[in-house]
Amino acid sequence: MTDYAIAGRNLTMQFGTFRANDDITLAVPAGERRALIGPNGAGKSTLFNLLAGQLRPTSGTVTLLGRDVTRVPAHRRARLGLARTFQLTDLLDELTVRENVQLTLAAQSSAHRVFWRPLGSVGTLAAEADAVLAQWDLGDFGDRLVRELAYGQQRILEIALAMSRNPQVLLLDEPTAGLSPADARKLTGLVAALPRTITVVMIEHDMEVAFTLSDQVSVLQQGRVIAAGTPDEVATDNRVLEAYLGEAADA
Secondary structure: OOOOOEEEEEEEEOOOEEHHHHHEEEEEEEEEEEEEEEEEEEEEHHHHHHHHHHOOOOOEEEEEOOOOOOOHHHHHHHHHHHEEEOOOOOOEEEEEEEHHHHHHHHHOHHHHOOOOHHHHHHOOHHHHHHHHHHOOOOOOOOOEEHOOOOOHHHHHHHHHHHOOOOOOEEEEEEEOOOHHHHHHHEEEEEEEEOOOOEEEEOOOOHHHHHEEEEEEEEEEEEEEEEEEOOHHHHHHOOOHHHHHHHHOOOO
């Protein structure tokens, strides 16, 4: 699967006798937007953790930008070009918004070796952080503590931090979960504007968001991919309707 930005082949993840993922193959070409949907407990988060490196599969392989990373831990996959967000925000809420960005930028540069100096005094970190905040419409909040931000702003900040690592592959775990309709529309617009040099794979329960942002949709149920195709194809697939509604659509 060397032609794909990220791919999993025959992925199985077993916890005791329970198979959270069962022989899943998923291949996402460079630049594509892929949505993963399915009922609760379908295995979406487990699959994300296998792709990102938080879990190692019981069997199967994961490739990132043509490289086998099945045994490569999450922090090394990040250095190879992968970034992800989590269903629950993973931010340093006692630091300011700017400091969160500076720490992320510092981790990718030689600045992490000069930990005894204030981050703002290291090279161009302050200017780079301000540029990131401006790009994501957070420029007015740089001096605010993260815990003081509205939840929608925290979600945007988390994606901004992921993007500040200049990833080639971005995994978004329910980016609009818990957001107001206005915040969800704003975040959807920001994700839609990402350049096509970045491959995006997202878990999303909001079907409108998933279908708006994706080129292709993969549907999981009980640890398996039961359908895949364009948003229009998936929206009319009886297997998908049965998975969500418990009954197939009328023929």
